[in-house]
Amino acid sequence: MMSDTNYLTTDFTLRSWFLTTDHKRIAILYFASLIVFFFIGGAAATLIRIELATPQADLVSSDVYNRLFTMHGIIMVWFFLIPSIPNTLGNFIVPLMIGARDLAFPRLNLMSWYIFMLGGCTTLFAIFAGGVDTGWTFYTPFSTLYSNSYVIVAAAGVFIAGFSSILTGLNFIVTIHRLRAPGLTWYRLPLFLWSLYATSVILVLATPVLAITLLLMATERFFGVGIFDPRIGGDPLLFQHLFWFYSHPAVYIMILPGMGVINELISCFSRKQVFGYKFVAWCSLAIAAVGFLVWGHHMFVSGQSLVASLVFSFMSFIVAVPSAIKVFNWTATLHKGSIHFDAPMLYALGFIGLFTVGGLTGLFLACLAYDVHATDTYFVVAHFHYIMVGGMVTAYFGGLHYWWPKITGRLYSEYWARTAAVLIFFGFNLTFFPQFILGAEGMPRRYHVYPPEFQVWNVLSSGGATILAVAYLMPLFYLGYSAFFGKRAPANPWDAPGLEWQTSSPPPEHNFTTQPVVTRDPYQYNEAFQAEPQNA
Amino acid sequence: MWRQWIPFWHPGLSPHSGDVDLLFTGLLIASALVVGLLFFLLTLFCARYRAGNQTDRNHRVKKSWHWEVSWTAASFVCFLGLFAWGASVFFQIYRTQIDEHDVFVVAKQWMWKTQHPGGQAEIDALHIPVKRPIRLVMASQDVIHSFYIPALRLKHDVVPGRYQDLEIEIDKPGHYHLFCAEYCGTDHSGMIGEVVAMEPADFSNWLTQQAPSSPLASEGGQLFRELGCSGCHGGGGTVRAPPLEGVYGKPVPLSDGTTVIADDRYIRDSILMPRSQVVASYQPVMPSFEGKVSEDQLLRLVIYIKSLAGHP
Known part of the structure; x- marks a missing residue:
């Protein structure tokens, strides 16, 4: 029986939304903001792909093209991918999963959303006032001396948003340490929480370095203090070291939460405990730790010493090991399960395939001699889109569909959801696989015009992008429709064992009517493949 | 093949x-x-263990550690x-092996300028003989560029403020792409050129057919006098400065007790930052030429000083 009031129906005023300290409502605030950023970044990508359908410049000028890919990168990295799973799904699910009433610092949680929006609006202002043309990497001395665009404003937006990241990471760490329900030991934590914990550690440790780097860059640009520009006594490579010291761990900020979601989906839809739970849990922390020691693999051809390159190449191969272990464990989880192919599971299976291709091509790039050829070509572009879009965005969509009944209390159309999942998979591959070939043949990235022999693969890629764009728009409609007109969802539509499924859908304002007690491992299914509730 | x-x-x-x-x-x-193994296993498991399919699900793998x-x-x-x-x-x-034939490459927004020792200069093109290692000495006038020849699977960034050596060798005559691979601003994608590999005889012909220009070393010598370098380094002046004859490629004792080989990089740094590595027993009195000479001029000065190597 549905309870009469839930977190959505306690109060309908705007004030009750914008001054809420309820983690569930803040998650919705994030969710709505991220949709806007995702489609702004996506619009830029669409224009880029249309332009690249022909070798000549026809749709936009070079200056506009450079602003488009910069905007696409900045928005997608800092205002979509990094906050996506932690701040929407994580915000909503973490307290529910550990049996708490809220995060440890509810007001800090609201503040982090306001900081995020301030940063986002600052960056959007820079983009619409005239744009930025440095690329999302802000490489010096181009960004400090030569770029004639809104560099400082855009960097200020990213700088501000960083504080939001730090506060969210801090909130998750404290929450997971302090607010676990009675009986919920570390090895009974769902793996989603292990990966969010690892993510939060990186957020807290790495983001300050980005802040320092951007501050130094702005100082050189504004005051002319020689830090990175050799003409006034600086060193351009110093910027790259500082930037990648943040930005490589940031890759793991983006992918670890996705991996966490996949654990939940694979387990739930094969009705089986995740194979090698402890290995998978510790792999998340291993990735977070080793991820700090691989940044130099972005600089193999920059002029850093050959010995440094050797060490960074070695560490990059090492960091691939725990990722490989995870893929093997997910596959082994399917063995002798009872597999259901609901939409979230289709996303999860798609994730395994796409992430594996992204990971393996990462080895090509970690391999010193091949990286000399492939770096700064479309091979790199394809590689990180397989991880970020094929991996992370697919996991985000999978998690969104999985927890949608819990968040909204409504069921979506399974038919449309499966169609979208399949379309995304094929559209994605058609968009990005040709880019591997372009890169292997030597087409550099960030090229507005290109030699005509590359056109075939660019046309295929642009065609795939059309399918992908349509597929990404579909959930906006069927999920949007279901939020208002969908069938009411039961408390546990997927027959999952997690704590979040034992409260009503949508949950009441304080999550649980009685304090849950945890008595067994996560992912507990009986011989008949039915979930065993935690405190039955 | x-x-x-x-x-x-x-x-x-x-x-x-x-x-x-x-x-x-x-x-x-x-x-x-x-990928093949994974795809096979995923397909197999998804088909065999789909919900509702009656199959043997007993004897599951319980102990996972030896698999892990x-x-x-x-x-x-x-x-x-x-x-x-x-x-x-x-x-x-x-x-990189030191070779007789050096080619000097200056990258700037948005072109590649290449110069042969004889003074033959090209823009967005580079003619080289086949089957012979060529040493490129590369410098950037402004931002970071990256010298990339896909046919050679070879690239290296050209970072402002330092020389970068790169050895290239092409075995087959032909025309090949030269790209800038590091994003460098508005016309980044227009910063492309052509590498033309020629048979050695054709290459010699090409060199002589180019518009007659003076060798880089003699242009450097002229600059050496115009900029006033010769006033002190020439020996006759009132200020005592180290003579540059025979210096190139030799070890130079420094005032801090260390020794450095006088290569391209050291000579360039000494012109731009004369007080950072002072020769032993000399006073740090030379003014910096930072901002007063372009990368092209710097190259000529370096080549001139290099040409003095044979002198006693």
């Missing part, structure tokens, strides 16, 4: 690019095996092999 078996792949044109192609093939095969240890060890060993292979080729690629 095995290299032609890779679909959509144009074989490389130097000894090193063959090694890189072989490495690429190795990586492709390893990846194909992993095996695939961890297997991944690690494979990765170690790929790492070592990639690293060994890498050190081959970036090895």
